Amino acid sequence: MRLVTKEKLQELQKRSSSIRNICIMAHVDHGKTTLADSLVACNGIISSRLAGKLRYMDSRKDEQERGITMKSSSIALFHKLGESNEFLINLIDSPGHVDFSSEVSTAVRLCDGAIVLVDVVEGVCPQTKVCLKQAWEENIKMVLVLNKMDRLIVEMKLTPLDAYIHLTQIMEQVNAVMGEMFASSVLGKAETAEETEKKSKSSSSNVYDWSSGLEDVDDSNLYFSPDQGNVIFASAVDGWGFEVKHFAKIFSKKMNMDESLLEKTLWGDYYFNSKTKQITKGAQLKAKKPLFVQLILESLWSLYDTVIIRKDKEKIPKIAESLGIKLSPRDLRHTDCKVQLQALFSQWLPLANAILDMVCEKLPSPLDLSDEKVDKLFCVPSTSLDNLPDEIKRLKSAFKECSISDEAPVTVFISKMFPVDRKNLPINKQRPLTAEEIAQRREMAKQRHAEKLLNLSSKAPDESSSSAGNASPMVVSEGQEDIKQEPEVTVDDDAFIAFARVFSGTLKQGQQLYVLGPKHDPCKALTKFRDGKEIDPSLTLKDLKSGQHISVATVSDVFLLMGRELEVLEEAPAGNIIGIGGLEEHVLKSATLSTSIGCPSFKESQSSLMGEMAIFRVAVEPKNPSEMPALVKGLRLLNQADAAVQVLVQETGEHVLATAGGVHLERCLVDLRERYAKIEINASEPIVPFRETVVHPPKVDMVNEVIQEHNTSVKKVKEDGSDDDGLITVTTPNKRSVLKIRAEPLPENVTDLLLKSGDAIRAMARYHDQRNVPEDEARLKMENLRLESDAAGSEHVPTSTLPGKILSSVEDLRMKLKKEFSQAGKEWEGAENNVWSYGPKRCGPNILLNKIPNAPNLNFWNETSASKGISDEKSEQLSKYSGSFVNGFQLATLAGPLCEEPMMGVCFVVEDWTIMDLVEDETTESGATSMPYGPLSGQIMSGVKEACRKAFQAQPQRLMAAMYSCSIQVNAEVLGAEPGINKTKYPGVDYRPRGKEKVDFRKVFEPLLYSMWQ
């Protein structure tokens, strides 16, 4: 039975300092859901006997069947620390499988703290690193749980001393990841600070500071260490866990020692010197057992040895007595030794207590939001922080203070939408009866029974039976005014509930709020709003036109998230993770809700960028073609419910489902069939995305002989307009414009850099697009954006009107590009200054390079401003048609000539472009022209596209396929016998011996095409 009432939780919801919003993160199968079971059981939501077996937080059927979590879900728990400190813990269990990383990011977004779990046998795995990184990037404080300690005893059969060494190694692995992230963030900050300093200071001082800044930064709270109280040793399946603090308390009494001294020395190279009766450092040097081994691990080992390995039932009562534990006769009699073990541990070292104590003590409350995190969440892309309007500043301070007063503006962030069967919504569910109602029903049943008996005695048997059959509804209808009739549930589809956190104010049922989309710009909206523009309350998501990012929604329900259940709340104060109903028409995947239109929309979480990672694609179609509308509706719902899904419609009309991987795809198909479309669906073989590229001409032929110069090409201009080294000349049909383009492979590092820097390029491109300001102002702004990186001594002072973040990331990109190009060889030196555009979609891994004589104004960094002194007629004319030129390049890179797939790693060098004098009527804006070829802009666009394609074809062309990379760890003994991997078939396999434990590490690279469905 549940030990805590909803009223108690509601009371705690109002005390922000007593709230902890946390998630459990780990690599797949490291025991997150098993651990969550113990925590759920301590609140009486499930029986403690079922903890670890039930996996309560895995509520989906397929999650239970496969034993793997696929969706993150939240539950509100109560915990009492000490005698009087009461806490509300909103716990989110997240999936560990790589396919569901987006679910982890949606969870992390809402939390202030995280429990990172590591399986002590498997150690730090790839997803562990990803989790640590995700939490780090979201400024989330972490505690560590070293789980599956029982495996060291039962499976690996390590001695306590070996286990201790093993544990120190794992701790080192985790701390190494932390250290790496810390160093790179400090160095990154130092680098930026140094750059600014260099620019602002005159070079009067000749002293160079060689220190990196790492030495001065406090990293004392960064690492995990048992003596800091942020590590727990546990076995979730056996239900135990402890901090060293727990044993310090026990042994301080037994050994008559200071508890704090023991807390510091129980972990580490300390031993007990029996002669001096003191704790001394240097256990390893003196070949002594460290205290951790002697006082803690040996007791655990002996307990497992007695109960599990030797199954010595006689000794169990004695052990229980020595530990001061009382076992029930039922437990003692039980034939399964695991039951006895769990019974012992549940009293000696209860896991839930250890974990929840640590969570309450070490993880921050919503009141402790760091400034860095507030700035990160509450960022206005178009304005620097100092320039924020007062209204936004007020919102920000309410946000930081986590203000719950009724006057405070309400700010809510929705990180995902999740489906709930309408039948399971609290309003459609049978409400548990109160004691009074039960008594009333009992009374009525008695009455019915008495009437029945009466009827039986007075009427004939055949009549009596029929009237008895009617008796029940009759009687019920008599007492109808007392009993609430359960609403009839006829709807069978899903309701979408928003998974959200209230950051300020108090969210109330029935409240009207602005729904702010990811592209909402508060400054612009505030100006518009002041001009008297109102938001039409009837608008929903599908009515919003491009450029509109705000709608008004009414919160129909507020829910307390209780794992599989939802409970209705009237209101939710700031600092709580809750569910919100009634927003499905207004929110697709994530959004920000606020009472103020000036609230910035929260930065898109990584999950929303997951689209780029959704590479596993299949085409879907209904088995019965007439059911197409159901499929389309199903796909729309699936898209809303899953942050990592992309639904595309190909030009051929095919519906393509893009997912993060095989397991994810299977789950999506099950959801489509059973939940959203409810029809039979055919899924195609996976569609592997290809990329088109060009390479350098080969230097040797197929028999490895050097290709002679005269063989490579015939020195003449070919039919397609290309000369011997691939320079393509295209003239527009009206013969007014001539352009010369050559395709070249980009250096590999540059391509990689562009792939990673998509955000910065996209932001800059968007900024270019959004500038609807008069030309002079634009010029001024662009002058400021001009990054004089190579002009030594030139000062670059960004004005406050410029988006600082965009500026710094673009600056950073330019510096990196410069470095990569200079390393790529002489021919690329300075190329970064001539970049005109990136493509496709203005942010891809292909470059349009401007080498047109006397036209330096056609530049990505400085798109519109004409450089001083060269604003002649020619360059002005080129600027006018620059947009068409770039669009032609975008089209060409979006679909290459090989198989209409996007290009990657191609540089189009524009060697020349001229526009001859125009006849007046050709240049009319409307495009109405007397010439037969249409407006010149269109001719240029198609001319560029054609030239790019031809230039591409003039080089050796290649098709690139995605590669699948996978790490496999196996014991050395099974290395030869492993059937799945064949070294000759997979030449990318890399064998690496790993230390003493004889575990080999393999990394497999193979084309994704082969890996799918295997």
Ligand SMILES: Nc1nc2c(ncn2[C@@H]2O[C@H](COP(=O)(O)OP(=O)(O)OP(=O)(O)O)[C@@H](O)[C@H]2O)c(=O)[nH]1
């Ligand atoms: N021996 C041992 N097994 C454990 C322990 N904790 C969990 N397991 C087992 O590990 C397996 C995976 O446990 P889960 O709790 O589902 O792991 P998870 O981290 O939630 O997995 P995903 O959610 O799929 O990432 C189950 O078979 C558990 O019984 C433990 O402490 N000791």
Ligand SMILES: [Mg+2]
């Ligand atoms: Mg799980």
